[in-house]
């Protein structure tokens with residue numbers, strides 16, 4: 001199984017739909033393409049949301065339900081951190 005770790009910058013229409021599709025199709029992607037995705041962080045214009053090593057499904061589902069610009073307000077979010085800084089870590 002190939003592991004692909006995603007650093008997601010932008011969590012508006014496209015970013016959220018991308019995550020919804022990954023969650024909905026996780027199993028079929030693994031079975032058909034032998035690829036497993038994980039999300040290292042999600043950045044919007046106001047901050048960054050991290051997981052411990054990756055962002056788990058339950059946290060991704062919570063992130064999909066916060067308003068725009070508020071992803072870093074969730075637990076393990078860092079308000080005010082830039083996407084560039086997250087990429088460089």
Ligand SMILES: NC(=O)c1ccc[n+]([C@@H]2O[C@H](COP(=O)([O-])OP(=O)(O)OC[C@H]3O[C@@H](n4cnc5c(N)ncnc54)[C@H](OP(=O)(O)O)[C@@H]3O)[C@@H](O)[C@H]2O)c1
Pocket residue numbers: 009010011012013014015043044045046068069070083
């Ligand atoms: N929607 C489409 O059908 C479509 C089609 C083709 C191409 N595109 C392109 O795809 C891109 C995204 O479109 P979209 O509709 O998803 O836009 P969107 O809904 O406006 O989302 C943009 C996202 O980028 C974040 N963002 C803006 N500046 C940032 C920064 N400096 N650092 C980190 N995050 C930043 C915004 O943060 P906040 O949430 O904090 O505002 C938001 O989460 C655009 O370039 C658009 O032109 C979109």
